[in-house]
Amino acid sequence: MDLISASSPQRLQPTLVLATLSAGFGSAFQYGYNIAVVNTPHKVLKSFYNDTYYARHGTSMDEKHMLLLWSCTVSMFPLGGLLGSLMVGGLVDKCGRKGTLLINNIFAIVPAILMGVSKVAKAFELIILSRVLLGVCAGISYSALPMYLGELAPKNLRGTLGTMTEVFVIVGVFLAQIFSLQAVLGNPTGWPVLLALTGVPALLQLLSLPFFPESPRYTLIQRGDKDTARQALRKLRGWADVEDEIEEMRVEDQAERAEGRLSVLNLFTFRPLRWQLISIIVLMAGQQLSGINAINYYADMIYASAGISAAHSQYVTVGAGVVNIVMTGVSAGTVEWLGRRLLLLVGYGICGSACLVLTLALLFQSTVHGLSYLGVICVFSYIAGHSIGPSPVPSVVRTEIFLQSSRPAAFMVDGAVHWLTNFIVGFMFPSVQEAIGAYSFIIFAGICLLTAVYIYVVIPETKGQTFVEINRIFAKRNGVEIPELREETTGVEPHVSPPTQETFF
Numbered sequence: 001m002d003l004i005s006a007s008s009p010q011r012l013q014p015t016l017v018l019a020t021l022s023a024g025f026g027s028a029f030q031y032g033y034n035i036a037v038v039n040t041p042h043k044v045l046k047s048f049y050n051d052t053y054y055a056r057h058g059t060s061m062d063e064k065h066m067l068l069l070w071s072c073t074v075s076m077f078p079l080g081g082l083l084g085s086l087m088v089g090g091l092v093d094k095c096g097r098k099g100t101l102l103i104n105n106i107f108a109i110v111p112a113i114l115m116g117v118s119k120v121a122k123a124f125e126l127i128i129l130s131r132v133l134l135g136v137c138a139g140i141s142y143s144a145l146p147m148y149l150g151e152l153a154p155k156n157l158r159g160t161l162g163t164m165t166e167v168f169v170i171v172g173v174f175l176a177q178i179f180s181l182q183a184v185l186g187n188p189t190g191w192p193v194l195l196a197l198t199g200v201p202a203l204l205q206l207l208s209l210p211f212f213p214e215s216p217r218y219t220l221i222q223r224g225d226k227d228t229a230r231q232a233l234r235k236l237r238g239w240a241d242v243e244d245e246i247e248e249m250r251v252e253d254q255a256e257r258a259e260g261r262l263s264v265l266n267l268f269t270f271r272p273l274r275w276q277l278i279s280i281i282v283l284m285a286g287q288q289l290s291g292i293n294a295i296n297y298y299a300d301m302i303y304a305s306a307g308i309s310a311a312h313s314q315y316v317t318v319g320a321g322v323v324n325i326v327m328t329g330v331s332a333g334t335v336e337w338l339g340r341r342l343l344l345l346v347g348y349g350i351c352g353s354a355c356l357v358l359t360l361a362l363l364f365q366s367t368v369h370g371l372s373y374l375g376v377i378c379v380f381s382y383i384a385g386h387s388i389g390p391s392p393v394p395s396v397v398r399t400e401i402f403l404q405s406s407r408p409a410a411f412m413v414d415g416a417v418h419w420l421t422n423f424i425v426g427f428m429f430p431s432v433q434e435a436i437g438a439y440s441f442i443i444f445a446g447i448c449l450l451t452a453v454y455i456y457v458v459i460p461e462t463k464g465q466t467f468v469e470i471n472r473i474f475a476k477r478n479g480v481e482i483p484e485l486r487e488e489t490t491g492v493e494p495h496v497s498p499p500t501q502e503t504f505f
Contacts, residue, residue, distance in 0.1 A: 016152060033172035033175060041186035048188075050066065084136035084415070116195065171325060213236065217252075273478070331393065347393070348448045355441040401470055
């Protein structure tokens with residue numbers, strides 16, 4: 001029975017499902033929740049800022065001062081995310097993938113407490129400080145979680161589990177939109193609870209995740225503990241015969257020893273990983289620069305031009321959140337069937353087309369009746385397209401195209417690009433939009449096209465392949481040799497090549 005199970009396509013086992021839920025709900029969910037939680041109740045929070053200022057100084061805050069404080073409140077989150085992404089490499093190596101996720105809960109629980117008491121303390125500074133800490137939490141989890149899930153999953157389920165990072169981000173965004181409705185917690189009495197709720201998933205993860213195994217790959221390759229790795233695999237797979245996966249990890253370990261542990265600086269100068277590094281930079285930059293944050297920023301204005309009142313637009317935003325969740329779920333369910341490349345190409349195609357049509361709709365809606373409604377359709381279409389490929393799939397690909405030794409450094413680069421481009425769009429788009437108006441979406445359409453062309457030309461299909469097999473595909477593009485692994489016998493230590501040697505062994 002064990003032999004049959006080991007050789008057949010592997011299914012989701014309860015331990016793997018529960019580990020995914022615990023890790024995702026306490027990590028990526030935080031990212032999504034804290035992106036969206038300050039958007040809808042921003043007037044209520046600004047009122048608190050002004051009331052606090054008045055109580056201190058006896059005068060109301062001027063508009064410039066308010067704009068500065070609110071800009072700090074919003075922009076501190078991606079800034080914290082950048083800081084967190086730079087911390088993650090050292091944490092996942094020293095503390096493990098699961099250990100990093102557990103430590104990261106500090107950066108959710110502490111700000112939850114601070115924001116919960118900020119109204120009583122009459123200190124809006126606590127909210128701004130908390131946004132930095134929550135950004136650090138998001139920056140660490142956005143890199144550590146896909147690494148953990150990608151290393152837990154069997155190769156035939158790696159795509160599905162890889163998309164769970166984005167699924168939990170989207171669920172976090174959606175629940176934040178629900179809770180921040182004025183009728184729920186987005187009001188003058190409920191907002192401290194709304195902001196403090198971010199501590200609940202962190203507490204649940206602290207209570208549940210310790211009962212699930214550490215990444216078997218980390219345990220075997222970096223800790224050298226084969227017995228613990230074998231026990232973890234048996235729990236995750238649901239059967240005793242896991243020797244095929246142990247052998248696959250041993251083969252990867254041989255390649256790892258030849259490659260050596262890579263720092264971020266070494267990663268940029270290491271020829272055998274040149275195209276992998278370029279690929280994750282393009283994927284993460286394309287994800288943010290393709291306009292998803294700009295669409296969200298512009299959405300309320302588009303809804304207003306279609307005749308939707310401000311009171312009702314919050315419910316339209318929730319509807320867009322439903323589309324986001326549904327289409328991300330479709331991506332998670334089809335990524336192992338349709339593959340990574342197709343979902344990315346289709347997603348960018350929909351996004352680019354939506355941006356072009358939206359440009360025309362915004363330019364001519366004042367002269368052509370009904371085009372304002374076309375703008376709303378474009379927003380929903382763009383969100384659907386981004387949710388199919390550009391949002392969830394890069395989390396899968398970035399885990400698959402690097403081996404164990406280079407993955408932490410690669411995720412530091414990946415995270416830094418993600419948060420920097422996130423910050424750039426948020427900082428630059430209002431000025432660009434003011435300067436060229438609707439034509440700004442042509443820029444996003446062009447970025448969608450360029451990213452899609454790169455994916456089509458460079459990035460291979462990775463579904464159903466081991467990490468070593470994927471890296472062999474990239475080796476040809478990098479122009480390096482792949483010596484055949486000759487030490488296939490059990491109990492024989494592989495020969496350790498010098499780390500400076502440019503091979504993929």
